[in-house]
Amino acid sequence: MPLGSAPLLRVSRHGRRPAIGRPAAVRVACSSRAVLWILLVSCVAVSCSAVHRPPVTLHTKSGVVRADTQALAVDVGDELDLVYPHVRDALVGIRDLPPEVWVVPEIGGAAAARPDTVGGVFLVPDDQIHVRVAWEPPKSFAETAEWAEHSRRLALAHELVHFLLDESWRTLPIVAEEGLCDVLAARTVAPLGPMARGLQGGTALRAFGPVQVTVMFAPAGRQLGPMHAVMLAAPPPTAHLADVFARRRVASDIDALDGDPWEAVHRALGFVVVSRILERGGIEGLHALCVRARDEGLEIVPFPWLAAAAGLPLEGERSEQGPTWADAWAAACLQLMDTATHRWIAMDFIDLAGDAVGNERLRRSLTRQLGRDLDGPDDFLRAVEATLWISLPGLENGIRFLQYPPRRGLAIRLDELPGFDALVRAAWRDDSGAP
Numbered sequence: 001m002p003l004g005s006a007p008l009l010r011v012s013r014h015g016r017r018p019a020i021g022r023p024a025a026v027r028v029a030c031s032s033r034a035v036l037w038i039l040l041v042s043c044v045a046v047s048c049s050a051v052h053r054p055p056v057t058l059h060t061k062s063g064v065v066r067a068d069t070q071a072l073a074v075d076v077g078d079e080l081d082l083v084y085p086h087v088r089d090a091l092v093g094i095r096d097l098p099p100e101v102w103v104v105p106e107i108g109g110a111a112a113a114r115p116d117t118v119g120g121v122f123l124v125p126d127d128q129i130h131v132r133v134a135w136e137p138p139k140s141f142a143e144t145a146e147w148a149e150h151s152r153r154l155a156l157a158h159e160l161v162h163f164l165l166d167e168s169w170r171t172l173p174i175v176a177e178e179g180l181c182d183v184l185a186a187r188t189v190a191p192l193g194p195m196a197r198g199l200q201g202g203t204a205l206r207a208f209g210p211v212q213v214t215v216m217f218a219p220a221g222r223q224l225g226p227m228h229a230v231m232l233a234a235p236p237p238t239a240h241l242a243d244v245f246a247r248r249r250v251a252s253d254i255d256a257l258d259g260d261p262w263e264a265v266h267r268a269l270g271f272v273v274v275s276r277i278l279e280r281g282g283i284e285g286l287h288a289l290c291v292r293a294r295d296e297g298l299e300i301v302p303f304p305w306l307a308a309a310a311g312l313p314l315e316g317e318r319s320e321q322g323p324t325w326a327d328a329w330a331a332a333c334l335q336l337m338d339t340a341t342h343r344w345i346a347m348d349f350i351d352l353a354g355d356a357v358g359n360e361r362l363r364r365s366l367t368r369q370l371g372r373d374l375d376g377p378d379d380f381l382r383a384v385e386a387t388l389w390i391s392l393p394g395l396e397n398g399i400r401f402l403q404y405p406p407r408r409g410l411a412i413r414l415d416e417l418p419g420f421d422a423l424v425r426a427a428w429r430d431d432s433g434a435p
């Protein structure tokens with residue numbers, strides 16, 4: 001099974017639980033729809049390609065592109081020439097070989113197609129990069145200009161990193177290799193960098209407990225109002241960080257992360273660790289760890305080396321960044337989710353916002369708070385502020401009651417985002433039964 005296809009995004013619903021120490025206006029409702037924190041991935045595979053070779057071949061400055069039509073080959077050739085020098089210059093320890101890129105309608109071919117969330121693959125035995133003709137995420141990202149224009153470049157940049165790494169990198173754990181590909185792709189394709197950081201940070205956060213996602217409506221100027229929340233499940237506590245970073249890419253290990261139900265979370269941890277190592281010691285710092293491991297006869301870079309280079313504590317270790325080691329890691333995840341990423345995070349949870357707007361019980365509660373009826377969507381947009389909270393209620397010392405506003409996490413004002421008014425109008429129309 002390809003990376004990214006496992007049922008890793010199970011959502012556990014959060015039932016009604018009263019908030020502690022807060023006004024009675026606070027309500028936690030059950031989401032009627034599953035909300036997914038979709039992680040868009042590209043991957044590396046050592047299984048052989050079952051894909052029919054595209055008929056058109058184009059030699060570009062950087063490599064070879066094969067596609068079904070000349071026009072498509074030219075388009076992807078231009079993208080390759082744009083992306084390749086950036087990726088090559090960002091790396092050390094690289095192979096001196098032109099890449100071969102196939103542009104295919106489906107990754108893996110019709111018989112073994114990988115899911116739509118997989119944008120590309122690097123096939124090890126064939127030494128080929130395959131990218132999708134069009135990479136369509138199942139969420140609202142597809143409607144953004146950034147996605148339409150740059151998503152294939154993102155997949156291409158990711159696979160080029162896999163392709164370029166030479167033997168000196170072979171001691172890098174597979175999640176760190178995926179992290180390196182994703183970090184460099186996000187840097188190379190700057191317009192989609194915030195999307196990548198936001199999603200990876202949020203996904204990695206789930207390694208440290210269930211993440212609660214809440215939409216709150218409050219009368220303008222008031223701090224609290226009715227809420228709508230879901231809890232995103234977390235990996236079981238047996239998934240130790242050292243185990244996550246204990247596997248490397250080897251020829252006999254087909255799709256090294258295959259079958260890991262928490263693959264997205266684990267890859268996202270690779271993103272967090274690698275981005276911090278690159279910030280601190282550059283690509284040379286990360287490469288030096290791989291070379292040192294090889295020179296010491298180790299098969300894989302030990303996890304404590306990676307954690308130290310990333311400035312993060314080991315499990316159970318005390319840390320200056322927070323009361324516990326998990327706090328320090330969660331803070332590192334939240335650091336990636338800077339304001340530039342908020343729009344993308346909000347888009348990822350737009351279904352939850354739609355559910356909340358359309359929830360009659362929430363609206364009744366809001367009406368009570370306002371002291372009057374809401375007169376249609378325009379009145380709603382004028383009178384109400386909507387906030388999305390991403391929080392870790394159980395972080396500091398095991399199970400905690402929910403706190404509002406969350407002490408740890410981030411708040412994103414939804415009503416300031418483009419598209420929120422359209423969402424409110426649509427949800428209102430659905431709810432009223434009007435056409």
Ligand SMILES: [Zn+2]
Binds near residue numbers: 042043178
């Ligand atoms: Zn990959």
